Amino acid sequence: MVDLETSTEKRILEAARKIFIQKGFSGGRMQDIANEAGINKALLHYYYRNKETLFEVILSDSLRNMLPRVSEIFDGEGSLQDKIRAFVNAYLSFMIEDPSLPLFILNTLHSQSNRSISSKFQEIVGQLPYGKFRDEITAAVNKGVIRPIDPIQLILNTLSLCLFPFLAKPAFLMVSHLSEASYKQMLLKRKADVADFIIDALRPE
Amino acid sequence: MVDLETSTEKRILEAARKIFIQKGFSGGRMQDIANEAGINKALLHYYYRNKETLFEVILSDSLRNMLPRVSEIFDGEGSLQDKIRAFVNAYLSFMIEDPSLPLFILNTLHSQSNRSISSKFQEIVGQLPYGKFRDEITAAVNKGVIRPIDPIQLILNTLSLCLFPFLAKPAFLMVSHLSEASYKQMLLKRKADVADFIIDALRPE
DNA sequence: GTCTATATATGGATAGAC
DNA sequence: GTCTATCCATATATAGAC
Structure with a gap:
């Protein structure tokens, strides 16, 4: 079972995706995302500068999938x-x-x-x-x-x-x-x- | 031009309706609503206990209109x-x-x-x-x-x-x-x- | 009823240790 | 890379004067 837990960066994206899709931009809390990803809030800012950046990454992906x-x-x-x-x-x-x-x-x-x-x-x-x-x-x-x-x-x-x-x-x-x-x-x-x-x-x- | 400016209570509802419909529950700020209604934030709480109450009134109305x-x-x-x-x-x-x-x-x-x-x-x-x-x-x-x-x-x-x-x-x-x-x-x-x-x-x- | 001023809570963001 | 602790801005909510 190697690598079943994917990289932190990837897990953050999946968590953010889930939260944002569920609650929208202003409704989705950074804390929710951190919890969902099983990591700390500070790490979110380490990988993605801020909430807005994170959201835009999610949205771009979604649009391309759409x-x-x-x-x-x-x-x-x-x-x-x-x-x-x-x-x-x-x-x-x-x-x-x-x-x-x-x-x-x-x-x-x-x-x-x-x-x-x-x-x-x-x-x-x-x-x-x-x-x-x-x-x-x-x-x-x-x-x-x-x-x-x-x-x-x-x-x-x-x-x-x-x-x-x-x-x-x-x-x-x-x-x-x-x-x-x-x-x-x-x-x-x-x-x-x-x-x-x-x-x-x-x-x- | 009597009563062209309706009661405060009514004006609050109209303002809240506009803001909530535009930005949703978590996105809509009480300050926005107060500004839109041309009154003070505190008055919102005077007429409606809190943000959630206000939102539910708007939603009920909207549902009934729907x-x-x-x-x-x-x-x-x-x-x-x-x-x-x-x-x-x-x-x-x-x-x-x-x-x-x-x-x-x-x-x-x-x-x-x-x-x-x-x-x-x-x-x-x-x-x-x-x-x-x-x-x-x-x-x-x-x-x-x-x-x-x-x-x-x-x-x-x-x-x-x-x-x-x-x-x-x-x-x-x-x-x-x-x-x-x-x-x-x-x-x-x-x-x-x-x-x-x-x-x-x-x-x- | 309506305001100003303020208390209190929340959430995004940063500092710094490990 | 990851954490804890903390800062700071913002937003809701309340107190109290008028």
Whole structure:
């Protein structure tokens, strides 16, 4: 069992990630992070200058994780419908691995719109080939393989259907009285359901 | 111009609401609230015992606002399609008035799952006639007026499409470089688009 | 009811021993 | 690299005058 306890630096990151995602920037205490990592507060400052630095490292990582390799999906062959199905599948699979990420990121963007965070977000999200998406949707509409729809609204709808259940997870669990396990089960089922829903909505008249 | 400046108590609530929605519980400072209300810190404690009390008042109000009178919509006559259209319309209109509410509430539920907040949330949200929704969807499926769909997924899809744009507003603005005005314009257009999208998705084969 | 002044607690950050 | 002890700024909360 060599190296099962990873380096202190790594453990700090994992602890900070957990705490910040749970409680946000101002809600997360350095003491909480130190406890979670099983080390002393002072060590946090040894490895990372201050709370803000630590937070930004976590956020950058999260943002980079949030950006899945969706470009490939839209680069490949196949109908728009196939690509939508592949996208929904990939996106939901990814989020199921890390369910608190979306709320953490939206939340940060909402409350800290002043910092360098905005530019980091734009830098990362700017790599997504939105233009490509839009063009492909427009082309499909013109060819009549899907019904007419504003490309922006379709993209927004797809993201809504993929992300909302994760954002609303706590509320959903409270209302539905589902267990964690059943919730995960529902999300897995949702992969197919969401793709069907979108594709059905796009059927030409 | 009599009474344009409402009572201090009311002004405090408005100020607290603004600050808490903007910065959350731990991020919002009592001093910020006092400044925003144009009064002294001590007065906050005079009217509300402490920060936590003040926060809970705000949250309760918000939760009650979040719950529109949707029951009536589903009590009335008309097809399921008509009701969905009415629901989406009412829900989006309401949210456009108060765009930060959804994120505030989800966020609070996420980070404070311990407090009395959970029970308050359940109490309020428990009044929604979910059973009625479910039954009506199931009936429509059986009659063949809509294609087969899991009622839970349809409800979740509808809420996703209505709420997500508000949750993701900051991210959306950053990516799209839209102005506040264009954003609001897009949301207004979305009322019809979302209803169309759902109803199209439900067309029988 | 509203203010100023102050007590008290908390949390981020640093100094310095080991 | 890791700890203990401590400093200092900030934030909540209270006391007491007006």
